[in-house]
Amino acid sequence: MNVADISKKRYTTKHYDKSKTIPAEQIEQLLTVLKNSPSSVNSQPWHFFIADNDAAKAKILPAILEFNQSRVTDSSHTIIFAVRTPLDEAHLHNLLQQEDKDGRFPSADLKSAQDNGRHFFVKQNSATPQTQFEWESRQAYIALGQLLFAAASLGIDSTAIEGYDAVKMDEILGLSAKGFKSIVIATLGYRAADDGNAHRPKSRLPDEQLFTRL
Template identity: 75%
Template sequence: MNIVEISQNRYTTKHYDKTKKIPKEKFEQLLTVLRNSPSSVNSQPWHFFVIDNDPVKNKILPAIAEFNQPRVTDSSHTIVFCIKTPLDEAHLVNLLKQEENDGRIPTAELKDAQDQGRRYFVNLNSSTPQSQQCWEGKQAYLALGQLLFAAAAIGIDSTAVEGFDSEKMDEILDLKAKGLKSLVIATLGYRSENDGNAHRPKSRLPKEQIFTFL
């Protein structure tokens, strides 16, 4: 399929076939997509908790809205997207070190420019803890979009889940102690035969209403 066909065929899965699991090699591709996702000034302010077994799925269920629980229990994999609280000095130093190790900043001048430029945008969006988290959340949703599209491209169904109690999830996964906060969840797997959403036509506003060409 080309990218237009992928976008037309992809939809939010409501019911998964619990007996079908994502092959390891395909799931590794999706993890690579998440790792390669873009973020403002390469800030990468995220951490992903990957759950592929029933005991841990059941552990997080108290944080999941009841109507969304089958999407967690029946899917092959569940990923909890988290942001850093705060986006601290240690993370900024670690980013710069990784970029240097990867050969992205071959000179001292470029290293300093990269560091200062990133700090400028981090500080610009960190007047309060809430504003910093909002900015980080925008980056995490870029990664979510990448994941959903990539999954559809290799024949894997998905659901973005916002119907959950983030405070309860943070408590269950002990995220505060880890300097993290849960933001959104993605479930991945294969649709069941009775997934009615698969048979509904896609509905989007016409391009005349959403595009302005200047």
């Protein structure tokens, strides 16, 4: 199946089959996709909290709006996306050291250039804590898109969820003390037989309203 076909077949799952669990090997593939997702200046401002059992799902359920709760309880895995608040100097130093360890710098000059360039772009997007949070969130949504498409390529269904109480989620997971703030959730699993969304045709605006060739 080519990538266009995958995009045509993927849809937002409304009802999951609770009896089906994603194989561990495929979950590891999806976590690798999250790990390898691109971010501006390789800032990697994210952390992913994974609920893959009933106890973990029950723990976060009070933060999920009622109409989304079954998508958490019945799916195989739920992933909470969080970003750093703030994106501090310790994180930037850790990134640089990891890049150096991974052999990305053939010379000291390239290491310095990477460090200076990343600091420049972080500063450009950190006029206030809110603007920094918004910039980090945009990076995390790139990872979300990667995850949804990768899951579809493996025949795994998914739902992106913004219908939750972020303040309550952050409180449940103790994110403030850890220097994070949640921004979005993704559930992963397999559609239920009665998932009506599976049978509805995909609806998108026509090409002439979406694309302009320059």
